[in-house]
Amino acid sequence: MEQTFTMKQKLKQFSFILIPILVTQLGLFAMNFFDTIMSGQYSTADLAGVAIGSSLWMPVFTGLSGILLAVTPIVAQLVGAKEEKYVRNTVIQGVYLAVIMAVIILIIGFIVVGPILSIMNIEPEVRRVAGLYLAALSVGIIPLFIYNVLRSFIDALGFTRVTMYVTLMSLPINVVFNYILIFGKLGLPALGGVGAGVASAITYWLICLISILIVHRNRPFSLYQVFRQKAAFDFSKWKEILLIGIPIGFSIFFETSIFSAVTLFMSVYSTEVIAAHQAAINFSSFLYMIPLSISMALTIVVGFEAGAGRMHDARIYSYMGVTIAVLIAATGGVLTYFFRDAVAGIYVTDREVINLTAQFLIFAVLFQLSDAIQAPVQGVLRGYKDVNITLIMTMISYWVIGLPVGYLLANYTNWSYFGYWIGLIAGLTAGAITLTVRMILIQRKKMKAAPGA
Numbered sequence: 001m002e003q004t005f006t007m008k009q010k011l012k013q014f015s016f017i018l019i020p021i022l023v024t025q026l027g028l029f030a031m032n033f034f035d036t037i038m039s040g041q042y043s044t045a046d047l048a049g050v051a052i053g054s055s056l057w058m059p060v061f062t063g064l065s066g067i068l069l070a071v072t073p074i075v076a077q078l079v080g081a082k083e084e085k086y087v088r089n090t091v092i093q094g095v096y097l098a099v100i101m102a103v104i105i106l107i108i109g110f111i112v113v114g115p116i117l118s119i120m121n122i123e124p125e126v127r128r129v130a131g132l133y134l135a136a137l138s139v140g141i142i143p144l145f146i147y148n149v150l151r152s153f154i155d156a157l158g159f160t161r162v163t164m165y166v167t168l169m170s171l172p173i174n175v176v177f178n179y180i181l182i183f184g185k186l187g188l189p190a191l192g193g194v195g196a197g198v199a200s201a202i203t204y205w206l207i208c209l210i211s212i213l214i215v216h217r218n219r220p221f222s223l224y225q226v227f228r229q230k231a232a233f234d235f236s237k238w239k240e241i242l243l244i245g246i247p248i249g250f251s252i253f254f255e256t257s258i259f260s261a262v263t264l265f266m267s268v269y270s271t272e273v274i275a276a277h278q279a280a281i282n283f284s285s286f287l288y289m290i291p292l293s294i295s296m297a298l299t300i301v302v303g304f305e306a307g308a309g310r311m312h313d314a315r316i317y318s319y320m321g322v323t324i325a326v327l328i329a330a331t332g333g334v335l336t337y338f339f340r341d342a343v344a345g346i347y348v349t350d351r352e353v354i355n356l357t358a359q360f361l362i363f364a365v366l367f368q369l370s371d372a373i374q375a376p377v378q379g380v381l382r383g384y385k386d387v388n389i390t391l392i393m394t395m396i397s398y399w400v401i402g403l404p405v406g407y408l409l410a411n412y413t414n415w416s417y418f419g420y421w422i423g424l425i426a427g428l429t430a431g432a433i434t435l436t437v438r439m440i441l442i443q444r445k446k447m448k449a450a451p452g453a
Contacts (some may be wrong), residue, residue: 003308010316017300020164021155022293027167029289031174031203035196036282038182040275040348046182046193047348048271049129051278052122053197055260056113057134061141063253064101065148068094070245072296073303073382075156080307088224091153091215093237098145106138122267122274129193136197140204147204150211154221156300162218166210174203247387251378251394258398258427259285262406262420269417276356277417279347284364287332291325291372295379302383311446318380318439322373329372333365363421370428377435386442393434402427 004010032054040047071094078086113134117127151163177199184190191198215221216228259281266277298321305314336343344357381390406423409415415422 003310004313007316007320010313010320014297014301014317014320017155017158017160018293018297020160020162021296022290023164024151024160024167025289025293025296026286027164027171029286030171031200033282033286034175034178035193035200036278037347038178039193039196040279042182042190042192044271044275044348044350044353045123045125046129047278048122048126048274050133050193050196051263051274052117052120052126052130052267053133053137053193054278055263056116056130057137059253059257059260060105060109061144062256063249064105065145066249066252067101067242067245068098068145068148069152069248069299069382070094070241071149071152072156072299073244073385074240075153076300076303076383077307077385079157080304087153088226089231089234089237090241091149091224091226092231093234094149094152094241095146096233097238097241098149099142102142102145105141109134109138120264120267123271126271126274132194133197136194137200139198140201143208144204147208147211150208150215153215153226154211155296156303157220158300158304159221160297160300162214163211166207166214169210170203170207173206174199177202244385244387247391248382251387251391254391254394254398255431258403258424261403262424265407265410265420266417272350272353273356273417275348275350276344276353276360279344279353279357280360280364282347283336283343283361284368287329287336287364287368288371288375290328290332291375294321294325295375295382297321298376298379299382302380303385306384306446311443311449314383315443315447318377318443321379322376325372325376326369329368333368336361336368337365359418360421363418363425367421367425367428370425370432373432374428374435377432377439380439381435381442384442384446386438389438390435393438394431397431397434398427401430 004013035050035054036047039050071090074090075087078090113131117131120127122130154160154162178196180186180188181191181195181198182193183195212227215224215226222228263274263277263281266274298317301317302314305311305317340358340361341354343361344354347357348354378390378394381387402423404423405426406420409419409422410417411419413419
């Protein structure tokens with residue numbers, strides 16, 4: 001990370017940070033992507049089971065790991081302000097919090113997953129796959145949370161290519177284990193969708209161990225001596241991380257959980273509808289990695305500039321990122337619309353499910369544009385450490401507007417299960433509008449308070 005003076009320099013630095021983050025996010029998502037595709041090739045019931053399991057797991061994971069994302073703006077602003085001596089303590093305390101949160105999730109999951117699945121109106125085989133998939137996945141929760149802290153630290157220093165290489169190394173291993181465990185190769189029993197959970201847990205352990213070695217041995221990360229000295233619990237640092245991280249985590253939770261809630265509401269429909277919905281959501285989530293990556297890159301560059309007091313530069317980065325996201329989303333939406341049947345065929349072979357998936361993808365095109373605005377804007381606000389109002393805005397947009405609208409349309413109009421997707425579009429659009437207004441107000445305030453303003 002270094003100060004930039006021209007638009008060309010800013011675009012170059014932003015691209016240098018963004019592209020590795022994008023590759024990393026696509027790689028991490030590809031693990032779930034291949035879980036879904038390969039489970040669907042095994043059977044429709046396994047695809048539905050993985051869909052239900054993922055719907056329970058993803059909002060919990062993204063919400064809690066979102067708390068740990070506070071490490072990124074904290075470290076970025078410390079580096080921008082030339083206060084690197086405080087970085088080590090931030091990282092190690094983040095690791096402590098990661099372990100504690102993971103253990104709490106394991107305990108809660110052990111208690112509530114069974115009862116939740118038992119009250120759902122799904123086929124017994126789908127329920128069995130979902131429960132065992134989550135049980136297998138739980139083995140990798142602790143290392144996954146630790147990895148998220150270390151990744152936030154590495155990315156905040158501007159070395160986003162490092163986490164990209166880690167992900168690219170682990171992805172082929174995940175696919176190989178998926179193939180072996182789902183379809184029963186090398187003399188092992190065919191586990192179906194459950195095998196996907198086992199493969200993911202193995203991969204989580206791998207990327208965690210690799211990241212620890214990198215931080216411990218490789219410069220410039222080793223200069224911070226994160227793992228070279230013992231460190232006592234620092235509750236004041238926990239408080240700082242949590243005050244920033246909890247609003248971030250809950251904002252992410254409110255967004256991801258609405259997709260999971262929709263999937264759970266749709267469990268009253270047939271297994272074919274659940275499978276088609278999951279396939280369409282999975283592909284849409286794949287495309288969402290682009291605005292999400294732009295969001296993460298914006299948190300780094302805006303945090304760096306804000307920490308150095310260069311508010312004008314921070315604002316330029318903000319609009320640059322949002323513009324890039326919208327242009328890419330528009331292109332992706334057009335391609336998705338015209339190739340929706342081919343996309344559906346990637347996931348399943350059942351003609352009925354393919355047709356349903358293609359119909360869902362039409363609605364997915366519409367909320368890609370809203371995602372392209374709201375996700376980068378959230379990244380900008382995190383860079384400014386403005387997270388509390390964002391939490392309220394996302395909660396209202398997704399849960400007060402999005403989900404109720406979807407429920408009403410699905411149950412009291414002829415839209416049926418497509419009504420939920422219209423609700424998603426309404427919630428995401430409301431979030432995009434309100435968050436953009438908040439970003440503009442914060443930037444005006446920061447510019448007025450900046451030295452020399």
